[in-house]
Amino acid sequence: MKKSTTAVIAVSTFGLGLGAGAVGMLATGGTDTVATSSSSQSTGDWKKIDQVRQMISQNYLEDVTDQELLEGALTGMTEVLEDPYSVYMDESETASFNTNLSSSFEGIGATLEQKGEAIVIVSPIKGSPAEKAGIKPGDIILEIDGKTTKGQKTDQAVKKIRGEKGTKVVLTIQRGGQDPMKITIVRDTIPIETVYSETEQVDGKTIGVLQVTQFSDPTADEFEKQLAALEEKNIDGLVIDVRGNPGGLLTAVSQMIAPFIPKETPIFQVEDNKGERTQEFGKAEEKKPYKIVVLEDSGSASASEILAAGLKEGAGAEVVGTKSFGKGIVQSAYDLKDGSDLKLTTNKWLTPDGNWIHKKGVKPTVEVKQPDYFNVTKILTDDKTLASGDYGKPVENAHLVLEAIGFDPKGQKGYFGDTMKQAVERLQKDAKLDATGNIDPVTAAEMETRLLKKLEDQKNDVQRIKALEVAAQ
Incomplete structure (x- = not known):
């Protein structure tokens, strides 16, 4: 069995076709020695698997192949661990996983x-x-x-x-x-593009912004190039935005943050099942001449949390936003001879100071929550029209959206009263719709479209605004 040289630390995407995610150590490749038991008791117990296979093959009512039984047995071994991050992948799943780490x-x-x-x-x-x-x-x-x-x-x-x-x-x-x-x-x-950069002027200072959407093969090089371009502009501060970033390659995040952290300071620590720890250290000869801010939220997981915690504890960075996801365990990927793969939780990762953030997350130094309307996606949960006298969560959501897009309904948020009807009528007239005062699917779609435009406008992103302010201090 060969330990994969792919170092992964992301909860996997639907697009990858994997569940629960794979997290990898800084693997070095090579062949792993797997200890096996030679006791007669152990041998006898494993023979039972073949006995069951034969009984099923010979006696089961429906057709089933040996390959299907084998895949089921292998899957069952990881399922009994009750660990969503440990999983057996067949050949096609493994191929999809490995390909998509480095491509669209x-x-x-x-x-x-x-x-x-x-x-x-x-x-x-x-x-x-x-x-x-x-x-x-x-x-x-x-x-x-x-x-x-x-x-x-x-x-x-x-x-x-x-x-x-x-x-x-x-x-x-x-x-x-x-x-x-x-x-x-x-x-x-x-798309595979994972790093976006720009500059903002805040109180006469130039603040660089690097948004990292995931950590894949090209991310570290993209980050390095775009950071260098920002530094050539003599930035006074830097915001690294990892909101909604589920993670990715451990090697990528390690390469990205090492230049910010002093040589004698760990970037992170890895602890195995025997309690033994190894450390990855920074590479900075001197401190950066600008302030560093990490922007995170509850969608920032795994490698994003290594970045946030590493820069927070190792480089004195401020962290703005809300508490991160909380994934502090590490998976290793083992390549099997037939092209299938075993992803197994083998370690926990710790922050530079030795803190374990699993199921806790990285806490921001400056907590900032987005307005409530950021959490609204759909107004109508089905095709039912909202009208005067209705109440409940859909009405509350509609109230939030109307208020956000400039048609304040006033009144009680969870109740569709006269003032809300009047606000809906004003919206419908503005959009050249039938002014019924009811929120039907067409009106709801208009409200959602206007809300999306508001969400896409960075002027309404209070977390980003605060991060820029902190970076300019």
């Missing part, structure tokens, strides 16, 4: 996590079909194309969600206390 891929572009029996969205990828359709971190997937996800593992759900470009998948989503909603997503090619 087709899918919806979102990441997921299994929490108890629930399958939860970690984050949509920037510019992906999932993001455009309104998928948010924390969304619970109840159904896929009308079929329940209850009792399913993440890899099973992913197989149903992935598909060819141009095809559609309908997800039934539960968001917070809202009623379940159906979201139709058209699968597309997910």
